[in-house]
Amino acid sequence: MKSRTETALVKLQQGDQDGLTDLYEVTSRAVFAFTLSVIADYQLAEDIMQETYIRVYQSIDSYRKGTNGLSWILTIAKNIALTMLERRQREERIDFDAQHERAGATVEVPNFENPTIDLAKKILPEDEQQILFLYAIGEYKHREIADLLGLPLGTVTWKYQIAIKKMREHLKKGGQNDE
Amino acid sequence: MNDRDIKRKLKQEAEQMMPDVLASVYQKLDLAPKAKKRSRLFGIPAWGMLATGSFAGLVVALVLTSIDNLPIVSEAETAIKIQMVAASIATSGDDPLQDIKYANPDVEVPTFSYKIDERGKTIALDNKKNNALFAENEPARVIAGGLSLSATLRRNPVDLALDLTRLARQAGYFESYEIGNIVRFRLISEDQQYITQLRTQLQTSIDTYFRNELIYGVALEDLLLEEPNFGNYSDFSSNMSQYNSEFDNRRNNHASDDDRRGSNWGEDIDEWMDSHRNHHGTDTSSTSSSESDDHRPSSIPGSGHGHKR
Numbered sequence: 001m002k003s004r005t006e007t008a009l010v011k012l013q014q015g016d017q018d019g020l021t022d023l024y025e026v027t028s029r030a031v032f033a034f035t036l037s038v039i040a041d042y043q044l045a046e047d048i049m050q051e052t053y054i055r056v057y058q059s060i061d062s063y064r065k066g067t068n069g070l071s072w073i074l075t076i077a078k079n080i081a082l083t084m085l086e087r088r089q090r091e092e093r094i095d096f097d098a099q100h101e102r103a104g105a106t107v108e109v110p111n112f113e114n115p116t117i118d119l120a121k122k123i124l125p126e127d128e129q130q131i132l133f134l135y136a137i138g139e140y141k142h143r144e145i146a147d148l149l150g151l152p153l154g155t156v157t158w159k160y161q162i163a164i165k166k167m168r169e170h171l172k173k174g175g176q177n178d179e
Numbered sequence: 180m181n182d183r184d185i186k187r188k189l190k191q192e193a194e195q196m197m198p199d200v201l202a203s204v205y206q207k208l209d210l211a212p213k214a215k216k217r218s219r220l221f222g223i224p225a226w227g228m229l230a231t232g233s234f235a236g237l238v239v240a241l242v243l244t245s246i247d248n249l250p251i252v253s254e255a256e257t258a259i260k261i262q263m264v265a266a267s268i269a270t271s272g273d274d275p276l277q278d279i280k281y282a283n284p285d286v287e288v289p290t291f292s293y294k295i296d297e298r299g300k301t302i303a304l305d306n307k308k309n310n311a312l313f314a315e316n317e318p319a320r321v322i323a324g325g326l327s328l329s330a331t332l333r334r335n336p337v338d339l340a341l342d343l344t345r346l347a348r349q350a351g352y353f354e355s356y357e358i359g360n361i362v363r364f365r366l367i368s369e370d371q372q373y374i375t376q377l378r379t380q381l382q383t384s385i386d387t388y389f390r391n392e393l394i395y396g397v398a399l400e401d402l403l404l405e406e407p408n409f410g411n412y413s414d415f416s417s418n419m420s421q422y423n424s425e426f427d428n429r430r431n432n433h434a435s436d437d438d439r440r441g442s443n444w445g446e447d448i449d450e451w452m453d454s455h456r457n458h459h460g461t462d463t464s465s466t467s468s469s470e471s472d473d474h475r476p477s478s479i480p481g482s483g484h485g486h487k488r
Contacts, residue, residue, distance in 0.1 A: 050204055057204075068234040117193065172180070
């Protein structure tokens with residue numbers, strides 16, 4: 001049986017532009033969760049998501065029916081994220097003032113809105129973030145995540161357990177410090 | 180916090196941050212008309228929607244007015260102008276509120292403008308797309324020196340206003356011990372509902388900040404404040420290093436402003452805020468000028484009297 005993602009991709013491949021809305025509804029949560037694990041700058045997430053769906057539409061012919069559609073989309077998202085990060089770093093290297101600006105002469109504006117996501121990004125390596133975010137935010141099952149990332153199910157389950165344990169311990173420590 | 184709580188928190192936070200880019204994707208691909216497909220809610224065709232339109236509109240309007248904290252999106256671009264007016268400038272006459280419109284014209288008051296898109300996020304103003312803030316004068320640029328310009332992009336406008344207020348305070352542009360510090364703002368948009376919501380959020384957030392920091396200050400909407408003119412925008416990022424160090428100097432000079440002395444302040448502030456609110460609202464007879472003299476210290480560390488450049 002075809003997944004909803006594949007159905008939407010095939011619809012798009014057949015020239016039905018409504019497939020893009022279907023695809024967005026089915027996959028945007030996963031794309032966002034995945035993007036969060038790749039980037040440190042949340043503000044880039046919006047650009048990356050937009051560019052991802054544009055790229056999917058433009059290269060829809062290269063999607064091979066029967067393969068994991070979401071995995072294909074996530075690969076596109078990751079490539080776009082890396083390109084954007086690289087471009088931004090290059091611009092910062094060229095722009096001396098911007099470099100100075102970030103070098104410590106500024107006060108840090110704390111972000112109080114996403115403490116749990118911030119903590120995950122701070123203490124977890126990228127692969128653990130991906131698994132945790134896809135599970136908690138994207139609401140995918142471990143088996144689906146294993147398919148998406150091309151990892152054995154055991155590895156996904158194990159890494160998820162490690163990630164959630166680290167989070168728990170840090171939050172517990174933080175809570176104790178607060179007291 | 181257990182595993183389930185962690186998952187719930189992650190999901191909640193992500194939902195707040197998650198952008199909706201579908202409309203802009205259709206637009207960029209020049210497929211905009213197709214996006215209207217979404218109006219066929221629950222399989223009801225467009226004519227069916229029309230038939231029930233007025234009734235549904237009424238229901239939606241009733242529901243919307245009764246729900247707090249709706250995500251703020253608008254139907255039109257919005258511009259905001261915001262100024263930080265130190266107490267000695269804002270209250271130069273007998274009546275602190277009447278005089279803010281006529282603040283000493285020789286004193287430059289930090290003035291910022293920025294634009295907000297329909298999704299409720301700030302928009303880049305420069306070609307390099309790394310700055311969304313129009314710092315209209317020198318004091319504003321000094322305050323902006325405390326903020327990474329890239330941190331002005333795609334921000335919640337209320338958060339940005341709060342950051343600017345916080346930085347203005349750190350650089351000594353408010354007089355913590357004086358009664359009458361004002362953040363005045365003006366909102367321009369064709370979407371009046373958005374303006375109403377944004378106005379409330381701005382006032383509540385900035386007032387709360389002042390209260391928490393024990394500063395006699397309020398946020399006021401001032402319709403006489405000139406509209407922002409983005410035609411005058413000039414990119415000042417090439418001089419950022421200068422403003423960075425100037426901000427740091429000012430912050431060091433004014434670090435001692437914040438020693439929170441005065442244990443009875445809590446009540447004073449509440450009293451002053453209340454009188455200010457009454458004055459700004461329907462009760463125009465109430466004024467805090469008489470009590471202000473009683474509470475003012477004779478010497479004010481970090482007074483904003485030095486704003487003039």
